[in-house]
Amino acid sequence: MMTLSNLAKFNATTTEQLKNARNAAAGAIRNLDPKKTAEKNLDWFAYTIHYAEGKKFESQAEEIAFLKQNGFNVGSYFKVNKTAQEVFDEIDLIDQKRRNEDILMDGVVIRLNNIAHREEFGFTAKFPRWAMAYKFEAEEVTSILKNVVWQVGRTGKLTPIAEIEPVELAGATIKRATLNNYGDILKKQVEIGSRVFIRRSNEVIPEILGLAEKLEGSQPITQPTKCPSCGADLVEVGAHIFCPNRDGCPDQIIDRLSNFTSKNGFDVEGLSISTITKLYEMFKIKYFHELFELTGQEFMCLEGFGGKKGRLANQVADAIQNSKQIQFDKFIYALGINEIGVKTAKDLAKKFSTLEALKNATFEQILEIYNIGEVVAKNVYEYFHNPKNIEELDKLIMYGIEIQEVKKQEFRETIFNQKTVVLTGTMQKYDRKTATEILEGLNATVVNSVSKNTDFLIAGENAGSKLTKAQTLGITILSEEEFLKNI
Numbered sequence: 001m002m003t004l005s006n007l008a009k010f011n012a013t014t015t016e017q018l019k020n021a022r023n024a025a026a027g028a029i030r031n032l033d034p035k036k037t038a039e040k041n042l043d044w045f046a047y048t049i050h051y052a053e054g055k056k057f058e059s060q061a062e063e064i065a066f067l068k069q070n071g072f073n074v075g076s077y078f079k080v081n082k083t084a085q086e087v088f089d090e091i092d093l094i095d096q097k098r099r100n101e102d103i104l105m106d107g108v109v110i111r112l113n114n115i116a117h118r119e120e121f122g123f124t125a126k127f128p129r130w131a132m133a134y135k136f137e138a139e140e141v142t143s144i145l146k147n148v149v150w151q152v153g154r155t156g157k158l159t160p161i162a163e164i165e166p167v168e169l170a171g172a173t174i175k176r177a178t179l180n181n182y183g184d185i186l187k188k189q190v191e192i193g194s195r196v197f198i199r200r201s202n203e204v205i206p207e208i209l210g211l212a213e214k215l216e217g218s219q220p221i222t223q224p225t226k227c228p229s230c231g232a233d234l235v236e237v238g239a240h241i242f243c244p245n246r247d248g249c250p251d252q253i254i255d256r257l258s259n260f261t262s263k264n265g266f267d268v269e270g271l272s273i274s275t276i277t278k279l280y281e282m283f284k285i286k287y288f289h290e291l292f293e294l295t296g297q298e299f300m301c302l303e304g305f306g307g308k309k310g311r312l313a314n315q316v317a318d319a320i321q322n323s324k325q326i327q328f329d330k331f332i333y334a335l336g337i338n339e340i341g342v343k344t345a346k347d348l349a350k351k352f353s354t355l356e357a358l359k360n361a362t363f364e365q366i367l368e369i370y371n372i373g374e375v376v377a378k379n380v381y382e383y384f385h386n387p388k389n390i391e392e393l394d395k396l397i398m399y400g401i402e403i404q405e406v407k408k409q410e411f412r413e414t415i416f417n418q419k420t421v422v423l424t425g426t427m428q429k430y431d432r433k434t435a436t437e438i439l440e441g442l443n444a445t446v447v448n449s450v451s452k453n454t455d456f457l458i459a460g461e462n463a464g465s466k467l468t469k470a471q472t473l474g475i476t477i478l479s480e481e482e483f484l485k486n487i
């Protein structure tokens with residue numbers, strides 16, 4: 001094995017960084033040049049001894065003691081436990097402590113201490129009955145990258161999805177993992193046929209972290225030039241590639257309609273992605289408003305909807321009509337604007353209250369929302385300044401979509417109600433994010449920069465230019481103490 005400190009020492013001397021101690025050790029052993037192997041400073045633990053002249057071992061504990069006496073490194077974890085509960089407790093303890101150790105540990109071995117008893121227990125066809133391995137939940141594994149497919153999303157963005165040899169990770173079998181974009185692929189130097197590191201992340205789909213080992217015959221991943229769904233020439237925008245064929249690309253249209261009717265959007269029950277695909281194939285449905293033109297008759301033409309006198313077909317058609325009253329934040333989410341998820345849709349709905357206000361919002365006003373950066377603000381602004389989108393929004397209203405204002409919460413009455421607040425400096429009690437959440441919970445709008453529209457500046461320690469600006473503009477300045485008193 002390679003200790004983590006040796007891995008760090010080795011990486012400090014070379015430009016060819018090794019990412020993972022386990023794979024570095026495996027690679028060093030496989031290397032045919034002993035000098036190269038020696039450079040890696042591998043280490044080993046002795047955990048058992050089968051024969052020593054003139055000695056008979058009665059237990060594992062005696063073996064370990066003997067090995068230690070004779071100068072072998074036996075590691076720091078060996079413990080004799082008397083009950084199953086003690087074993088479980090020890091596993092938990094090791095699991096807590098292992099991240100601070102100098103070696104990677106992915107599990108524990110539990111063995112029967114008494115050697116005479118082991119003989120009585122014997123073996124199954126494959127394994128001893130007196131030893132067992134316990135594996136901690138894996139957070140990172142390696143597997144072979146088999147292929148890369150480019151998925152076209154609702155905004156036309158192509159995402160490379162890696163198909164990998166199935167591998168167990170955190171209790172699930174992983175077959176696919178994301179590779180963000182082409183630049184990411186180049187940076188990570190992964191190739192088809194190579195061994196790659198995979199990590200579970202908060203996303204539904206795990207992520208490929210990097211190259212573990214370049215295997216013989218591996219092939220570079222090529223950047224597509226044509227859309228895999230519609231064949232259009234692709235365009236590069238920043239780090240991403242896009243299919244520009246917005247109104248004619250099947251995958252884009254289907255993903256857009258599916259997002260529109262999803263639980264966080266119009267929440268139409270019974271309209272699965274496969275049904276949307278069939279609707280697209282049979283009726284060439286492209287635009288949101290066309291969904292509201294559908295009746296049970298159309299659904300009856302679809303495979304699987306004809307039976308029971310079209311009851312199912314009428315149910316879905318009704319569900320679409322019944323979804324017309326929609327909360328403003330869900331409506332914003334349904335539009336599928338690039339990078340607008342549930343949270344940002346809520347922030348926008350809260351700030352602008354009505355569709356008219358959102359349509360007329362300036363770039364700067366959108367940017368004032370605490371969690372929105374320039375890229376997202378630009379996406380929102382451009383969406384509502386594209387004539388095609390405005391036409392579609394008008395049609396939706398014409399088809400009877402009723403947008404309901406986000407229900408106003410009952411807020412505790414504080415000085416922050418309906419006020420615009422800026423935070424600066426460091427507070428003792430709360431970090432910036434928590435303080436923002438507290439203020440938003442009191443119906444305040446927290447923004448990044450001080451302007452004449454700011455009601456309060458809350459200044460922690462080491463406040464800088466924002467404080468000076470607020471003083472110049474005559475804005476009420478609160479200390480951390482005053483902030484705490486008022487919440």
Ligand SMILES: [Zn+2]
Nearest residue numbers: 227230243249
């Ligand atoms: Zn396309």
